[in-house]
Amino acid sequence: MKKVVIVGASSGIGYELAKIYSNNGMTVGLAAPEIDLLQQLQAELPNKSYLKVLDVTQPTQARTLLAELVAEMGGMDTLVISAGKGPPLPSWEVELEIIDVNISGFTALANWAYQYFDEQGGGQIAGISSVASLRGRRIGTVYSASKAYINSYLEGLQHISSFKKNNVVVTAIRPGFVATPMVQGNTHMFWVASAQKAALQIYRAIEAKKRIAYVTKRWWLVAKVVKNIPDFIWLKT
Ligand SMILES: NC(=O)c1ccc[n+]([C@@H]2O[C@H](COP(=O)([O-])OP(=O)(O)OC[C@H]3O[C@@H](n4cnc5c(N)ncnc54)[C@H](OP(=O)(O)O)[C@@H]3O)[C@@H](O)[C@H]2O)c1
Numbered sequence: 082m083k084k085v086v087i088v089g090a091s092s093g094i095g096y097e098l099a100k101i102y103s104n105n106g107m108t109v110g111l112a113a114p115e116i117d118l119l120q121q122l123q124a125e126l127p128n129k130s131y132l133k134v135l136d137v138t139q140p141t142q143a144r145t146l147l148a149e150l151v152a153e154m155g156g157m158d159t160l161v162i163s164a165g166k167g168p169p170l171p172s173w174e175v176e177l178e179i180i181d182v183n184i185s186g187f188t189a190l191a192n193w194a195y196q197y198f199d200e201q202g203g204g205q206i207a208g209i210s211s212v213a214s215l216r217g218r219r220i221g222t223v224y225s226a227s228k229a230y231i232n233s234y235l236e237g238l239q240h241i242s243s244f245k246k247n248n249v250v251v252t253a254i255r256p257g258f259v260a261t262p263m264v265q266g267n268t269h270m271f272w273v274a275s276a277q278k279a280a281l282q283i284y285r286a287i288e289a290k291k292r293i294a295y296v297t298k299r300w301w302l303v304a305k306v307v308k309n310i311p312d313f314i315w316l317k318t
Contacts, residue, residue: 082128084154086110086147088135088190089164091118093261094209097280098161103128105284110150110157113164137164137186138178144193151197159205159287160194162187167263168213168221176223183227188234195238195249203248207287208235212257212300215307216315239292250290254283257300272299 085102089095091113102109103126111119112135119132133150137143151157166182169175191206198204213221214228235253242249258270259279274282274297286294295301310318 095163140189168224205250207252
């Protein structure tokens with residue numbers, strides 16, 4: 082039975098992904114900073130699951146706790162890092178938390194998992210980036226930049242895999258808007274997918290071992306356009 086760890090499983094996309102993996106017969110490891118929602122999720126799952134309270138803003142401890150979870154599960158085939166902090170009003174305290182979670186925390190776990198899979202002779206890491214990663218933006222500037230970092234970091238891991246031919250698959254998921262607590266109150270959204278629909282597309286992209294996947298799929302078109310808008314127009318939008 083395949084073993085999948087989801088970090089950021091207590092809410093939104095991670096929560097729905099956990100249900101999909103479990104419904105498809107897989108053993109899941111669920112990690113997040115609070116136990117209550119993880120226990121609530123565990124009670125809904127039809128297959129064996131494991132819980133770990135883990136806060137990626139404590140990156141060194143988070144790596145140890147991930148290692149513990151993987152040992153308790155008897156191994157890991159796929160790690161999905163869904164943990165993320167969103168783009169609310171800018172203040173240094175909030176921006177620092179976004180950097181801590183989306184950059185330092187993300188790297189701490191992706192780095193640990195990559196080494197684990199390399200030594201194991203294969204496995205898969207999926208990181209949740211965002212369509213917002215594609216250009217620097219006046220709204221959610223640090224969020225966009227943190228997700229651009231994730232794109233670049235995951236591409237770097239893909240480069241290592243391709244070079245070493247070590248069977249470690251790396252998948253970068255780039256969602257558009259998804260209706261989750263992270264974007265609650267945002268009134269400027271369009272093409273908003275439900276968390277269930279987004280999670281299903283993410284699950285399929287991971288299982289298909291895609292290198293990059295836009296979720297929902299039509300955000301691929303937005304990405305193409307956004308990346309090609311000349312700077313003199315982009316900076317006025
Ligand atoms: N929703 C969107 O429109 C959208 C669009 C593009 C990309 N994304 C990305 O998709 C991913 C999932 O977001 P979501 O929309 O599902 O948001 P969400 O409902 O807020 O879920 C975020 C998850 O990350 C966990 N998390 C936050 N800080 C953490 C920390 N320090 N350590 C460990 N886990 C932590 C949260 O746990 P707690 O709730 O306990 O803090 C929660 O389980 C994020 O990376 C986000 O940037 C979302």
